[in-house]
Every structure is written in structure tokens, then in C-alpha cells.
Amino acid sequence: MKKKKNLFERFSDWATHATGSSTAFVIATSTVIIWAISGPIFNYSETWQLVINTGTTIVTFLMVFLIQKSQNKDSKAVHLKLNELIASHKGTSNRMVSLEDLSEEELDQLAKFYAHIAKLALQESDITCTHSIDAAKENHASKMKERKGKQDRPDDERTDNFD
Numbered sequence: 819m820k821k822k823k824n825l826f827e828r829f830s831d832w833a834t835h836a837t838g839s840s841t842a843f844v845i846a847t848s849t850v851i852i853w854a855i856s857g858p859i860f861n862y863s864e865t866w867q868l869v870i871n872t873g874t875t876i877v878t879f880l881m882v883f884l885i886q887k888s889q890n891k892d893s894k895a896v897h898l899k900l901n902e903l904i905a906s907h908k909g910t911s912n913r914m915v916s917l918e919d920l921s922e923e924e925l926d927q928l929a930k931f932y933a934h935i936a937k938l939a940l941q942e943s944d945i946t947c948t949h950s951i952d953a954a955k956e957n958h959a960s961k962m963k964e965r966k967g968k969q970d971r972p973d974d975e976r977t978d979n980f981d
Contacts, residue, residue, distance in 0.1 A: 826887075834888040837881065849873075 823831070836842055853870045860866035897918060904910045917925065 827891075830884055830887045833884050837884070 850870070853866075857866060901915045904914050905912060917928070920928070
């Protein structure tokens with residue numbers, strides 16, 4: 819199932835790993851220190867300044883594309899892993915699988931819904947209680963009805979002993 823990566827993918831993976839290393843940081847820091855020390859030698863000329871400005875601009879420009887490529891790949895892998903967890907768990911909503919395709923407004927609406935779920939969870943006595951987007955209100959209403967029924971029963975008929 820593992821497909822051979824193209825040249826850009828292999829280079830991107832290598833460059834992302836290499837530039838995220840301690841060695842890369844030491845090289846970049848050393849370059850800046852050498853450039854700063856060489857200032858008096860070049861009388862702090864415009865060319866001296868242009869060298870560091872051009873170099874850092876080119877490196878930054880190229881790194882933006884490498885970082886974006888790496889983030890896209892990582893993001894896709896994370897989405898697929900989360901989709902597998904969602905699809906395989908009985909109590910989850912399969913509508914969550916393609917959330918990345920929703921608009922910003924739709925995502926905001928879902929965020930408000932989950933903020934509401936969090937408030938409901940604070941009212942729960944069972945910290946392991948969960949709600950899917952499809953069943954949250956129904957589960958909460960059912961639990962509250964059951965809890966109210968328990969409170970109406972005499973003490974000797976209750977089943978919520980914590981001994």
C-alpha cells in the first residue's frame with residue numbers, strides 16, 4: 819500500500835526534518851553572528867546589509883512552501899486518523915468526519931453547540947458521560963428525567979448507593 823514518494827515529497831520531508839533540527843538553528847545563528855562580526859570589515863556598507871537581507875528573504879520565501887507542504891501532509895494524516903476513530907466508535911456522529919469541508923460560520927455554530935454540551939457535562943455526576951452531536955439533547959433529557967424520578971422515590975427505594 820505504501821506508494822513511492824515523488825522527488826519533491828522526498829526533498830520536502832528531508833528539508834523539513836533538517837531545518838527543524840538543532841544543527842540548523844546553530845548554523846543559522848552562526849551565520850548571523852559571522853555577518854554581524856564582519857560589519858566593521860565591510861564598513862557596514864549597503865552591500866553588507868543587502869547580503870543578509872537577500873539571504874534571509876530567499877530562505878524565508880522557500881521555507882514557506884516547505885512548511886506548507888509538510889503541514890498539509892500532517893493535517894491530512896491527522897484528519898484520516900480522527901476519521902477512523904469517529905467511524906469506528908459506536909457513540910460518535912459520522913457527520914464529524916468531514917468537518918474540514920464546512921464553512922467558518924458552520925464551524926462556529928458547531929463550536930457553540932459543543933460549548934453547550936460542555937455546560938451540560940458540568941451538570942453530570944458521571945465524569946465518563948459523553949454526548950454525540952446526534953444524541954446530546956435526547957441523552958441529557960433522559961438522564962434528567964431519570965434523575966428526577968430517583969429524587970421523587972423514598973430513600974429506601976433509591977439505587978444510587980455510593981458505599
